[in-house]
Amino acid sequence: MAENNAVKQMIGKVFLDIADAIKTGKFGNRVKVGLTTLGSEHGVENLVKGAELAAKNAENFDIVLIGPKVNTNLEIVEVNTEEEMHKKMEELLDSGYIQSCVTMHYNFPIGVSTVGKVITPGMGREMFLATTTGTASAHRVEAMVKNALYGIITAKAMGIENPTVGILNLDGARQVERALKELNANGYKINFSESIRSDGGAVMRGNDLLAGSVDVMVTDTLTGNIMMKVFSSYTTGGSYEALGYGYGPGIGEGYDRIILILSRASGVPVVANAIQYAAKLAQGKLTEVAKAEFAKAKAAKFDEILKSLTKDAKKAPAETETVTAPAQEVVTGSISGIDIMDLEDAVKTLWKAGIYAESGMGCTGPIVLVHEEKVHKATEILSQAGFVAKEGDIC
Known part of the structure; x- marks a missing residue:
């Protein structure tokens, strides 16, 4: 009797899947999205409610809960600790049973x-x-x-x-x-x-x-x-x-799991949205796109x-080298595109080349001020020293 019921349930699910595919017009792109349910500051119920909300608006995806047994119609893979939960999540992803997963407090590798x-x-x-x-x-x-x-x-x-x-x-x-x-x-x-x-x-x-x-x-x-x-x-x-x-989702070269992160403070609406985000990324073949x-x-x-x-590519004067400013002149021309951490080194580089310059702050960030007739020459020098883009960034 139990076996007959199981077969009937399987057949029923197949017909539901076919009906859903006809309704949405999407065949062969149905995915399963996991959600781990331990670790939220708002409790397991908060995450389950988010999953149930997502399920109401599900477009060609199913949801699998990974956590303790709760009262829900959603599928549950039962675990009882966070350590066991993440291990099971990785196992389900690597086996292909689920195609993406939403979780909290997960450690990604550097990169x-x-x-x-x-x-x-x-x-x-x-x-x-x-x-x-x-x-x-x-x-x-x-x-x-x-x-x-x-x-x-x-x-x-x-x-x-x-x-x-x-x-x-x-x-x-x-x-x-x-x-x-x-x-x-x-x-x-x-x-x-x-x-x-x-x-x-x-x-x-x-x-x-x-x-x-x-x-x-x-x-x-x-x-x-x-x-x-x-x-x-x-x-x-x-x-x-x-x-x-x-x-x-965690993205990195060679990283082939679709794992999305929630905060422990994430509420029901964000949980639901994150599940939909995970489903669309799986359907959009994130790992292949990457x-x-x-x-x-x-x-x-x-x-x-x-x-x-990651190397010192700039040819700025050595810290121990004393550079004297050339004779002061009116500076109405400006060069932007210089990082604030490099601003003073850029000014000294121009001094060393015989161009009087001052540092300043424009509306979009740091600038070097020079005489307007020397803007192009100064830009060329700063470009060669690695302070601005090769084509210059003049304003």
Whole structure:
């Protein structure tokens, strides 16, 4: 009798799957998304409710809970500790039983960081924050350049063929911009966005964060993590994350699991959205997209560009060398695109070349001021020394 009931249930599920495929018009792309249910500050029930909410709006995906037994119609793979839970999650992913999974407090290897997805309060636009947890590299600028690629990969897997990219105006942003423009010039095409501010540019300000001026906002992980928390819980006081899609999938070269991260403070709506995010990434074949994008980036000398960032490529005067400023003159010409950490070295490099220069701060960041007739010569010198892009960045 029990065997007959099991067979009937299996047949019933097959017919339900066929009916669902006919209804949605999608055949052969159904996936299973896992959700681990231990570790939330709001309890197991919070996560289960999020999963049940996602199931109501499920489009061609099923949900598998990984955690203790609870009262739900969703499938459960029963475990009782966080350690056992993550081990089982990895086992289910590696076996192919589930294609992606949403979890909390999971440690990625160095080189892997997560791309979050938020809803910006200014215009209600969806935006990818690259990145929000994990560590792409111990070197800040190298990590941000990698984060840009990770964000592009995620956006493409989500169906955005040519995502717009902007770089948040942080320390190192100009170096990141130069590196990405070099990658673009080498053949890996990047669709740089323009700031909504009147002076434009690919370096984004806080206004752009609120408005969602780009599809992919490149940042360092710690800043991205803070912004993720602000965007998701600014309406609740911080203890309950109510908006957005969570901290997103771990991306890295050679990483072949689709694991998305939630905060322990993530509430029911974010849990539901994160599950839908995970399903679409699996259906969009994230790991295959990543492999293809890494191959294209490497063909455009991605590795060489990264190496140039982690060595002292600038030819600034030695710290022990005394450089005297040339005779002072009126400085009305400006050169931007210089990282704030390099500003004084850039000025001294021009002094050594016989050009009087001063440091300053423009509306988009640090600038070097020189006589307007010497802007092009000064830019050429700074370019050769590695302070600005090869084509210069003159304003």
